[in-house]
Amino acid sequence: MSYYFSKSLDMPFDAAIEHVTKKLAGKGxxxxxxxxxxxxxxxKLGVDFKPYMILGAxxxxxxxxxxxxxxxxxxMLPCNVIVTEIAPGQVEVAAVDPIAAMGAxxxxxxxxxxxxxxxxxxxxxxxx
Numbered sequence: 001m002s003y004y005f006s007k008s009l010d011m012p013f014d015a016a017i018e019h020v021t022k023k024l025a026g027k028g029x030x031x032x033x034x035x036x037x038x039x040x041x042x043x044k045l046g047v048d049f050k051p052y053m054i055l056g057a058x059x060x061x062x063x064x065x066x067x068x069x070x071x072x073x074x075x076m077l078p079c080n081v082i083v084t085e086i087a088p089g090q091v092e093v094a095a096v097d098p099i100a101a102m103g104a105x106x107x108x109x110x111x112x113x114x115x116x117x118x119x120x121x122x123x124x125x126x127x128x
Contacts (some may be wrong), residue, residue, distance in 0.1 A: 003101065005125045006094035008086065013051040016083050016091040020055065023127055024081065027120045029057040032078050051085040057095075062117050069109035076101055079121060093128055095121040 033056030041049040058078040098114035
């Protein structure tokens, strides 16, 4: 089972981040965190890495329901979406598959929510 959905886009890295952020908002997700992996690797390790941004996306409605069903689920939130440059002017966008991520937790309520969130993320990737 794959643990993510992905799609390649022909657009600059920064434009892709903006595009993905807008598409996520259209599905009810906000961005809680932005982790610039390229900058972090340079600062922490002194190494060069390709442009790579982790967007910590959260749909508050689903997050609230998940926290009510399993209070430790916060250890697995938010839903991460990555944007990485694979060539100049070309990026790959990948989103976690919540069904795969929640597979380790034996909670039928979470499984149902993971399916719903997964559909939204899959739709978002498809609409890019």
